Amino acid sequence: MPSQYGQFCPVAKAMELLDERWTLLVVRELMLGSRHFNALRRGVPRMSPALLSKRLHTLVRAGVVERWVDGNRVSYRLTESGRELEPIVEAVGRWGIRWIPELGDADLDPHLLLWDIHRNVDTEAVPDGRTVIAFVFPDVAGPARCWWIVVTGDGVDVCDADPGDPPRVTVEAGLRTLTRLWRGDVDWAGALRSGDLVLHGEPQARRALPRWLKLSALAGTPRPDRRAALPV
């Protein structure tokens, strides 16, 4: 049981549930459409399965999440109460992107980044057939250096192994740069101009890429005007 504030204030009562570590991130994943335990895990990879399990149970008991068993498959989904958390998650996200713009090295995660990018591919904009987009992080060592996103009529997949087909476009960028691009901290033009992001492939495909890859839903959030905060 989450610890109690001993206050009748609705903010306190809500936070008794919502301020438990990881809770709102699990809710975020459910909002983004994850339904199964291991799908949820992909969105919160640093969370141990035991803890995810515990949080899900707490959310079910609180009436925010519904656990559904059909056959031998278990799925979780938000209840009406859970869906009404959306304005909170959005407000937190908007505030976070405005006021906590700095990312530490520990915040960067290629797997998570590709996972996010892949679920925002605009399949309408990508040419029919099979399209492979490769990503190379020159500053990342080991197996997390190269990634592939494969778009077909059936959907979008991420791979950490070469799918074989030659990529239509290869994106070469520092992990931090691509992360900042995804978040909207920098735009395509700025990333290309800085030289830290380089595209390889046919000119037409390179020009089309920004339409294939939609950025984070929060990327368009207006940022605080730093100049206004400076003394005259």
Added chain:
Amino acid sequence: MPSQYGQFCPVAKAMELLDERWTLLVVRELMLGSRHFNALRRGVPRMSPALLSKRLHTLVRAGVVERWVDGNRVSYRLTESGRELEPIVEAVGRWGIRWIPELGDADLDPHLLLWDIHRNVDTEAVPDGRTVIAFVFPDVAGPARCWWIVVTGDGVDVCDADPGDPPRVTVEAGLRTLTRLWRGDVDWAGALRSGDLVLHGEPQARRALPRWLKLSALAGTPRPDRRAALPV
């Protein structure tokens, strides 16, 4: 330092700060106008001074709160970043009052309740001069049973000792009932009708009381329609 999620997601970055226990309640108090350490403590009485101090320092480092020293008096106020937390606190409050309506006995606190009520007295509506409103909780033992709110031209005070003057109105109600009235879980008519809330005093003053005491800002939040959730 608050623990890290290891995610670049703005929700995660924001929650690294905001999901620390007590943090949002301290922000709430600052939004309600508390400026000094001991004033803040009154709004979060179950928080130890050491912990309040720690949270304030964390909020200052995060740029959400500004610590201001003038003379030998210290005051805290929200920065622009902190003021932009208001939509979050409001959204959390609205969600909480809609979806966590049940209060445990541990959530009831006469001191906190009178403190809240006193800062929402509509001084415009109260007659000029000196007006005393007494509160009696028959179900509370000891010194927390009787309270007085004193309204003068200078402001509004709460007392836990008889201020002397005869009260214009005496409110006699169970602690839970007055709390639920304050939150808007029940209205004046309903509380009076149930018989658990009784007013003493001249009829004119008794009728005027609901205009003197404004309820929580969240009291008017529409509640989920429970009937709609039932099977047909």
Added chain:
DNA sequence: CAGTATCCATTTCGATACTG
């Protein structure tokens, strides 16, 4: 696939007392 179980290091926090 969908979790449990166990263990222990670490963190957190409440209580209380004390200070300039």
Added chain:
DNA sequence: CAGTATCGAAATGGATACTG
């Protein structure tokens, strides 16, 4: 008024291994 100091109990949660 505005905190700090200290201490021990309790909770938290990360790592790892295991199960139907």
